[in-house]
Amino acid sequence: xxxxxxxxxxxxxxxxxxxxxxxxxxxxxxxxxxxxxxxxxxxxxxxxxxxxxxxxxxxxxxxxxxxxxxxxxxxxxxxxxxxxxxxxxxxxx
Numbered sequence: 799x800x801x802x803x804x805x806x807x808x809x810x811x812x813x814x815x816x817x818x819x820x821x822x823x824x825x826x827x828x829x830x831x832x833x834x835x836x837x838x839x840x841x842x843x844x845x846x847x848x849x850x851x852x853x854x855x856x857x858x859x860x861x862x863x864x865x866x867x868x869x870x871x872x873x874x875x876x877x878x879x880x881x882x883x884x885x886x887x888x889x890x891x
Contacts, residue, residue, distance in 0.1 A: 819866075819867065819870065820863070820867065823841075823863070823864070823867045824867050824870060824871060826839065826841070826867075827864075827867045827868045827870070827871035827873055827875075827887075828871045828873075830868075830871070830873055830875070830887065830889055831871050831872055831873035831889070833889055834889070835889055835890065835891060836888060836889065837888065837889055838876075838886055838887055838888030838889065839886070839887055840880070840884050840885070840886050840887075841864070841884065841885045841886075841887060842884050844860045844863075844864070844884075844885050845882070845883045845884045845885070846860070846883045847883055848881070848882070848883045853883065857879060857885075860885055861877050861885070864877055864885060864887055865877070868887070873889055873891075874889065874890045874891040875887050875888065875889060875890060876888050876889075876890050
């Protein structure tokens with residue numbers, strides 16, 4: 799027979815990490831929200847080295863960070879990467 803235990807008898811660890819926001823990136827996304835559809839901006843401060851072995855991971859982390867800040871600013875974005883490894887963010891709606 800299976801013994802069930804009340805969950806209030808246990809202490810649980812908090813889940814995940816607290817999200818960090820970059821005030822500068824959030825300000826840029828808010829400015830982008832005011833721009834017209836199809837307008838965009840490069841973000842050279844988030845550039846990566848395309849010849850690096852970790853470039854794919856870098857792109858994923860940076861893209862997720864940009865999308866999170868765009869969501870906080872209330873703007874739909876498209877992220878494309880230049881051949882030099884610089885993300886270019888454009889407004890889609």
